Amino acid sequence: MPVTTIAGRDIHVDDEGFLTVYDEWDDDLAKRLAAQIGVDLTEAHWKAIRFLREDYPSQGETATLRRVSVIGGIPTKDLFTLFPKKPAKKMAYIAGLPKPHGCV
Amino acid sequence: MVKPRERFIPDGVNLVYGEVDRVEPDGNEVLLADGRRLLYDDLVIATGVEPRPDQTPGMLDGGQWRESIFDFYTYDGAVALAKALLDFDGGRLVVHIVDMPIKCPVAPLEFTFLADAYFRGRGMRDRVEIVYATPLPGAFTKPIASKHLGSMLDERKISVETDFLVERVDGTTLVSYDEREINFDLLVTVPLNMGADYIARSGLGNELNLVPVDKHTLLSKACPNIFALGDASDIPASKAGSVAHFSVEVFTDNFVRYARGEPMTGRFDGHANCFVESGAGKGLLIDFNYDTEPLPGRYPIPGIGPFSLLKETAINHWGKLAFRWMYWNLLLPGRPIPLPAHMSMAGKHTDKPTEE
Numbered sequence: 001m002p003v004t005t006i007a008g009r010d011i012h013v014d015d016e017g018f019l020t021v022y023d024e025w026d027d028d029l030a031k032r033l034a035a036q037i038g039v040d041l042t043e044a045h046w047k048a049i050r051f052l053r054e055d056y057p058s059q060g061e062t063a064t065l066r067r068v069s070v071i072g073g074i075p076t077k078d079l080f081t082l083f084p085k086k087p088a089k090k091m092a093y094i095a096g097l098p099k100p101h102g103c104v
Numbered sequence: 105m106v107k108p109r110e111r112f113i114p115d116g117v118n119l120v121y122g123e124v125d126r127v128e129p130d131g132n133e134v135l136l137a138d139g140r141r142l143l144y145d146d147l148v149i150a151t152g153v154e155p156r157p158d159q160t161p162g163m164l165d166g167g168q169w170r171e172s173i174f175d176f177y178t179y180d181g182a183v184a185l186a187k188a189l190l191d192f193d194g195g196r197l198v199v200h201i202v203d204m205p206i207k208c209p210v211a212p213l214e215f216t217f218l219a220d221a222y223f224r225g226r227g228m229r230d231r232v233e234i235v236y237a238t239p240l241p242g243a244f245t246k247p248i249a250s251k252h253l254g255s256m257l258d259e260r261k262i263s264v265e266t267d268f269l270v271e272r273v274d275g276t277t278l279v280s281y282d283e284r285e286i287n288f289d290l291l292v293t294v295p296l297n298m299g300a301d302y303i304a305r306s307g308l309g310n311e312l313n314l315v316p317v318d319k320h321t322l323l324s325k326a327c328p329n330i331f332a333l334g335d336a337s338d339i340p341a342s343k344a345g346s347v348a349h350f351s352v353e354v355f356t357d358n359f360v361r362y363a364r365g366e367p368m369t370g371r372f373d374g375h376a377n378c379f380v381e382s383g384a385g386k387g388l389l390i391d392f393n394y395d396t397e398p399l400p401g402r403y404p405i406p407g408i409g410p411f412s413l414l415k416e417t418a419i420n421h422w423g424k425l426a427f428r429w430m431y432w433n434l435l436l437p438g439r440p441i442p443l444p445a446h447m448s449m450a451g452k453h454t455d456k457p458t459e460e
Contacts (some may be wrong), residue, residue: 027284060120060338066203070311080281086241086267095373 006032018092018099022056025096032095045082062092062100067089082103097102105208112321112436118223124151127306130329133137144191145329146363149210149303149315153207153343155181157295162203162273169354172276177207188290194231195289201238202270202280202296205312207335207343209245212236212294220260220293221383221410237265237278238284242329246397249390256382282399282420314338320371322355323362331355341394349435350375353445360417369458375447377403387420389413393447399454404443406451413452 002011004017005030011068019025026090030049034041041049051072065088069076076087083090088100113119123137125146134142140321154243155177157164163173174188175181199216213224223229236243243257252347257264263328271281273287278286282372299313308315308326309446314324319339324330332338333355343349349374358368374394381387395424402409410419434441 064311067311068181078268080269085282 014098016099019096020098023097025053029096037090037093039083039090039094042082044078045094047077048072048082048091049095051086052091052097054095055068056095062088062095062097063102067070112269114438124302125305126298126302127308127330129306129308129330131336132329134264146359147327147330149330149332149336151303153205153297153299153312153314155295157293159296159298160270160273162275163293163295166273166275168273168291170351171295173273173288175293175295176258177211177294187218187293192232193289194228196201196233196235196287197290197292197432198235198237198278198286198288199345200236200268200270200286200291200293201240202237202294205343206297208378209344210253210378213243213257214381215292216262217260217380218258220262232260234260235265235286235288236262237270238268239269241266246392248400249392249398249414250389252400253380256416276377291329299337303336310338312338319374321358321368322351322372323368331359336347339372339374342376344376344378344379345378347375347379350377351443365419377425377443378425379420381421381424382416384459385421386418387424388416388418389420389423391447391452396447396449396452397451401452403451406448 002013002015004013005011005033009024009029011024011029012020014020031041034045038085039045048068049085050069051074055071065076065079068074068079068091079087094097109120120142122140123135125135127134132147134144134147136142157169157175172185174185174429176185194324197219199212199219201212211237216234220229220234223232231322243254244250254264264285268278268280268284268286269282270278273448276288276291278288278291297312299309299315301313301314303309303313307347308324308330310316313339315330317323317332317339318325319336319341322331322337322339324332333352335343339351354370354372358370362368365425376393377391378390379387379389389403391403391413392398398416403411403413403443411423412418412420430441433439
């Protein structure tokens with residue numbers, strides 16, 4: 001499992017750079033991760049990121065776009081505007097969660 | 105094609121027909137729509153998923169349903185599509201998946217390969233443009249199989265539109281959330297798959313009316329006396345018959361222990377095993393689980409086969425045909441089949457060292 005250094009801290013990530021340890025994440029790190037993929041975090045972004053963070057421990061899986069929309073109350077259209085092209089992947093990356101497996 | 109259900113129900117089982125209104129987990133009872141109440145000690149939910157074209161605006165209600173928009177996971181849909189294909193005289197055929205999970209994730213690919221072969225057979229392939237539109241980043245969910253299956257699409261001159269999450273259907277145009285548009289003359293779509301509505305009414309489901317369960321034991325995360333089998337659960341596996349079959353083998357032994365008050369020792373590994381018909385009398389086979397993606401190799405006997413994994417062969421196609429007999433005579437009546445429930449790494453080729 002690779003370890004990378006972000007903001008002077010050692011962070012465990014997978015081959016694609018997704019964090020693998022839930023508790024290594026914090027707001028400061030989220031900003032760094034967002035910047036790396038060209039996303040400037042606004043309050044609307046944070047709402048989605050916080051939903052993902054809060055949902056993960058009970059579900060054991062990163063929420064799908066449909067879950068963020070139905071349970072989190074953020075329309076899918078907005079997610080595509082906030083995190084262009086690949087919202088599910090980008091949100092998970094910034095939230096420090098595993099890449100959502102588009103199921104199997 | 106049609107066989108009476110009673111023939112497959114063993115003696116000693118009371119088969120009740122009825123529509124479920126809801127489950128009351130606190131009272132341990134199932135309420136039927138006609139007012140009957142069925143009390144239970146333990147409840148096994150196996151009501152599957154169903155295609156829901158009503159969930160995509162403009163799909164069912166845009167005037168094109170069963171005119172130029174078809175599905176094939178329902179009997180009516182398949183019959184209507186067969187006629188539409190016969191009448192199709194060229195243009196753009198779009199094969200489309202609304203969202204995952206779907207029943208049998210290889211089926212839309214299979215349909216695409218078979219449509220290609222069908223139009224070739226009719227000598228009109230040059231008049232048909234085939235587009236495969238998927239919400240996934242590639243042809244399939246897992247990287248190695250996605251590469252193999254993606255190159256099979258390339259060879260057949262089928263273009264793939266990836267990361268395409270449909271927002272609505274406008275007449276004969278698919279429109280995605282990121283405002284891409286795909287026009288079609290004939291659309292073969294896989295609508296959103298959802299669990300039964302009574303699951304939602306009973307407060308037992310997630311956003312797709314699937315029952316959240318432990319992925320190894322299939323026991324509900326919310327209720328200690330409810331299990332969900334087959335497509336009805338939220339396990340991160342294919343909604344495929346093979347997954348239901350292999351998981352039930354683990355479940356039945358577990359359930360006996362559970363009923364005795366003993367710990368459940370069996371752990372389902374997400375094993376799936378799917379034939380993929382590729383046209384012209386050939387097929388592929390894939391074999392995988394929660395942790396291991398489909399890999400090339402031989403199956404079920406390592407090194408020998410007779411089936412080849414992730415490779416087009418005529419023997420795989422014959423295997424698929426033989427499976428029809430196996431389904432009715434072995435699988436459905438619950439007779440043992442000579443295939444282990446757990447996936448094996450033996451016979452699979454991998455670049456990385458993997459644990460058995």
